[in-house]
Amino acid sequence: MVLSDPAGIFSRMTSGTTRTHLVWDWNGTLLDDTHAVIQATNAAFAEVELAPITLEQYREMYTIPIPRFYERFLGRLPTEAEWERMDGIFHRYYAEQRVGCGLTAGVEELLHQWQRAGRSQSLLSMYGHEQLVPVVRGYGIEPRFVRVEGRTGPSGGSKALHMERHFEALAGVGGIAPENSVVIGDALDDAVAAAHVGARAVLYTGGSHSRSSLEGAGVPVVDSLGEAVALAETFSA
Numbered sequence: 001m002v003l004s005d006p007a008g009i010f011s012r013m014t015s016g017t018t019r020t021h022l023v024w025d026w027n028g029t030l031l032d033d034t035h036a037v038i039q040a041t042n043a044a045f046a047e048v049e050l051a052p053i054t055l056e057q058y059r060e061m062y063t064i065p066i067p068r069f070y071e072r073f074l075g076r077l078p079t080e081a082e083w084e085r086m087d088g089i090f091h092r093y094y095a096e097q098r099v100g101c102g103l104t105a106g107v108e109e110l111l112h113q114w115q116r117a118g119r120s121q122s123l124l125s126m127y128g129h130e131q132l133v134p135v136v137r138g139y140g141i142e143p144r145f146v147r148v149e150g151r152t153g154p155s156g157g158s159k160a161l162h163m164e165r166h167f168e169a170l171a172g173v174g175g176i177a178p179e180n181s182v183v184i185g186d187a188l189d190d191a192v193a194a195a196h197v198g199a200r201a202v203l204y205t206g207g208s209h210s211r212s213s214l215e216g217a218g219v220p221v222v223d224s225l226g227e228a229v230a231l232a233e234t235f236s237a
Contacts, residue, residue, distance in 0.1 A: 025185030028207025
């Protein structure tokens with residue numbers, strides 16, 4: 001796992017003050033890849049003879065863990081063999097489509113400004129760790145984070161335990177606590193994971209869920225990442 005303080009963020013944090021730490025989601029949040037996800041999902045659906053879905057259908061039906069999402073269309077949970085085939089096809093097609101995706105508009109400046117203010121941020125994703133790190137590095141934003149962490153176990157699970165381990169590592173490096181942190185993501189699972197560790201959450205409508213779905217989480221919902229960061233700043237006031 002990547003664990004470092006490349007920009008000296010911790011060393012520059014003002015002694016005796018509480019600084020909000022941001023935990024960013026990757027897919028659908030920092031990375032504008034929703035259309036690539038839809039194409040990969042439809043490739044996986046074709047494997048079990050399901051009709052392709054639209055972006056609107058995806059945002060209304062998407063849920064975690066992923067087998068439950070597939071169940072909504074199949075009418076049953078996929079068998080173990082079906083899940084393995086669909087998951088493999090999804091990741092193969094996604095890898096092909098991801099290369100054409102860019103960062104969400106304004107992300108680079110938001111990350112830079114947060115870091116320049118002496119505040120810390122990390123990246124936590126359910127994307128495989130071995131794939132995530134070089135991709136983040138390729139977009140040139142790895143130095144903005146004190147930790148970049150992807151999934152190391154099987155795909156299709158929940159983010160809550162992943163978030164728990166993330167904060168265990170952060171506490172050991174800079175004393176970052178969940179109660180002083182804000183999770184910014186595009187999925188209900190991000191809010192669930194934040195609540196699991198005692199952090200706040202802000203959900204962004206530009207990714208995997210519709211606004212109406214996100215509003216059911218009971219946390220602030222915004223239409224831009226700039227709004228999300230502005231809200232995080234008020235939490236630390």
